[in-house]
Amino acid sequence: MLLKNANIYDVRAGAFRLGHLFIENGRIADIGFDGSPQSDAVDMQTSYVLPGFIxxxxxxxxxxxxxxxxxxxxxxxxxxxxxxxxxxxxx
Known part of the structure; x- marks a missing residue:
């Protein structure tokens, strides 16, 4: 599953950045901040993602x-x- 246009918290930058997440087998497989993802991705336009937080x-x-x-x-x-x-x- 691909999630696009999500507000992802980047711990290295210490801020939210607009990016894309690829979920595979229930886990984050990849995070990207560049490029344009596939059009069949789930648009997360107003959502926030905090990878690694529990x-x-x-x-x-x-x-x-x-x-x-x-x-x-x-x-x-x-x-x-x-x-x-x-x-x-x-x-």
Missing amino acids: DCHVHLCVDTYNPDASRLWAGAKPGTIALSAARAAYR
Whole structure:
């Protein structure tokens, strides 16, 4: 999937720049700031993209499929919780 005309935050420049992103297998495969992308790309004209940023407010140890997830960790060893959180972060 190609996203064109996005306001992309360029960490090297410390500012937003108009550019294009190519997404492949759910990941950013390429970012470009030059040239004109294909016309069949998704136009992101008023959207902002922050590549590499993550949601800093996330509950990695909470199972979203279980409404009573807090009880799952009662009595669990800290290492077990940490491994579960790492697995959730990878997803």
